Amino acid sequence: MASHSRHTLHHLRTAVNRQPDRFVTNVYTRMFAIDPDLRDLFGVSMAAQQIAFHRVIDHVLEAIPAESGHADLVEFLAQLGRDHRKFGVEPEHYHVMYTALMGEFASLMEGYWDEEAQQTVSQAMMLVTGVMRGAAETATHPARWTAEVVEKYRISRDLAVVRLIAHAPLTFNVGQYLEVHIPQWPKQWRNFSPSIPPNPAGELEFHVRAIQGGTVSSAIVSETSVGDVWTLSQSHGTLHVDRDRPVLMVAGGTGLAPLRALLIEMSKRADSPPTHIFYGMRYPGELYDLSVLRRIAATNPWLQVTAVSEEERDPWWITAVATPAELGIDHEIGTLADVVVGAGNWEDHQVLIAGSAQMIEATRRKLIIAGVRASRIQHDPVY
Numbered sequence: 001m002a003s004h005s006r007h008t009l010h011h012l013r014t015a016v017n018r019q020p021d022r023f024v025t026n027v028y029t030r031m032f033a034i035d036p037d038l039r040d041l042f043g044v045s046m047a048a049q050q051i052a053f054h055r056v057i058d059h060v061l062e063a064i065p066a067e068s069g070h071a072d073l074v075e076f077l078a079q080l081g082r083d084h085r086k087f088g089v090e091p092e093h094y095h096v097m098y099t100a101l102m103g104e105f106a107s108l109m110e111g112y113w114d115e116e117a118q119q120t121v122s123q124a125m126m127l128v129t130g131v132m133r134g135a136a137e138t139a140t141h142p143a144r145w146t147a148e149v150v151e152k153y154r155i156s157r158d159l160a161v162v163r164l165i166a167h168a169p170l171t172f173n174v175g176q177y178l179e180v181h182i183p184q185w186p187k188q189w190r191n192f193s194p195s196i197p198p199n200p201a202g203e204l205e206f207h208v209r210a211i212q213g214g215t216v217s218s219a220i221v222s223e224t225s226v227g228d229v230w231t232l233s234q235s236h237g238t239l240h241v242d243r244d245r246p247v248l249m250v251a252g253g254t255g256l257a258p259l260r261a262l263l264i265e266m267s268k269r270a271d272s273p274p275t276h277i278f279y280g281m282r283y284p285g286e287l288y289d290l291s292v293l294r295r296i297a298a299t300n301p302w303l304q305v306t307a308v309s310e311e312e313r314d315p316w317w318i319t320a321v322a323t324p325a326e327l328g329i330d331h332e333i334g335t336l337a338d339v340v341v342g343a344g345n346w347e348d349h350q351v352l353i354a355g356s357a358q359m360i361e362a363t364r365r366k367l368i369i370a371g372v373r374a375s376r377i378q379h380d381p382v383y
């Protein structure tokens with residue numbers, strides 16, 4: 001890419017990032033002005049969509065002028081195109097997006113918007129919309145699936161297990177997460193990780209914690225009931241276990257779900273590597289799935305389980321199903337990051353971490369300081 005074009009895209013990125021909220025709002029306003037029906041594709045709240053949109057544009061403006069990584073960028077855009085089918089985005093909408101973006105870029109670049117700049121930005125946006133549109137048109141999987149809730153029970157005041165049967169077989173890999181929307185909050189897509197492997201019967205299980213002030217998670221825990229139909233879309237994530245080295249798993253709260261699914265899958269194999277899972281919550285009584293982990297460990301000698309809680313005892317309002325001691329499981333007190341790092345040398349292990357963004361970051365950082373290679377640590381994106 002010529003240095004003038006590089007400079008233009010760099011300048012544009014700086015201009016976008018000066019007031020990202022305003023930029024995104026203006027682009028959407030332009031899109032809805034060109035095609036008012038587009039507004040119906042999105043949910044009541046567009047906050048998450050707007051943040052994601054800014055991230056994509058920022059990434060694109062950084063990646064196009066870069067020396068390398070263009071194949072990754074194309075795959076990223078193709079995945080985005082396939083994902084957007086779930087909103088009901090049609091091929092003609094990409095031209096609306098292109099027009100809205102070009103209009104907003106022109107106004108942002110006032111004074112610099114000569115013919116050359118216009119051509120550079122136009123080519124970049126043609127690439128973005130062209131790849132997304134092409135991938136959407138050639139995608140082979142359906143854009144969405146539906147599944148019916150067949151069982152739901154509450155483990156505690158803020159935690160529920162939801163079981164569903166999909167109306168058609170779902171395609172995802174064990175350890176991946178799915179985009180989900182529920183009838184109580186149509187078009188508000190959230191990520192949830194199945195806690196059992198995919199199976200031909202289409203059975204799904206999710207563990208959901210209600211976040212304080214959270215719309216979808218609170219509705220699932222308090223309102224979801226048998227007979228509700230959920231919509232599921234693309235699967236994402238690359239959590240996996242290689243069979244050639246021991247495994248360290250670190251699960252915080254409902255982060256247990258994808259790791260539990262992987263353990264269930266591993267229990268079907270004869271050659272699973274030695275695996276140590278640390279499963280943590282704030283209080284010991286919140287470790288709701290310890291009995292399942294103990295059952296897996298009882299018949300799979302390669303699995304070792306350690307329960308971790310920040311507090312030694314439960315407050316009066318938590319009634320533990322069974323304590324770690326009653327289940328014969330080791331119990332350590334502290335944060336997951338501290339307990340895991342203090343429990344051994346993990347340098348030769350592959351590490352899978354799932355849970356809150358803070359826990360993942362703290363554990364990852366401490367493990368790297370303790371000598372674990374960053375390339376051996378896997379976790380889902382945190383956002």
Ligand SMILES: Cc1cc2nc3c(=O)[nH]c(=O)nc-3n(C[C@H](O)[C@H](O)[C@H](O)COP(=O)(O)OP(=O)(O)OC[C@H]3O[C@@H](n4cnc5c(N)ncnc54)[C@H](O)[C@@H]3O)c2cc1C
Pocket residue numbers: 177190191192193194206207208209210211212213214215216217218254255257356380381382383
């Ligand atoms: C890869 C991945 C897998 C996930 N798997 C699961 C799962 O299996 N089970 C599960 O219960 N959740 C899971 N989540 C979290 C889930 O996708 C939602 O983010 C969460 O349920 C909150 O959605 P909400 O609509 O209730 O909150 P929103 O209405 O979107 O947000 C309300 C407020 O809560 C904050 N917030 C949003 N998400 C979180 C969070 N995770 N932690 C703390 N604060 C938050 C927001 O910043 C906002 O201030 C996963 C997230 C990711 C990224």
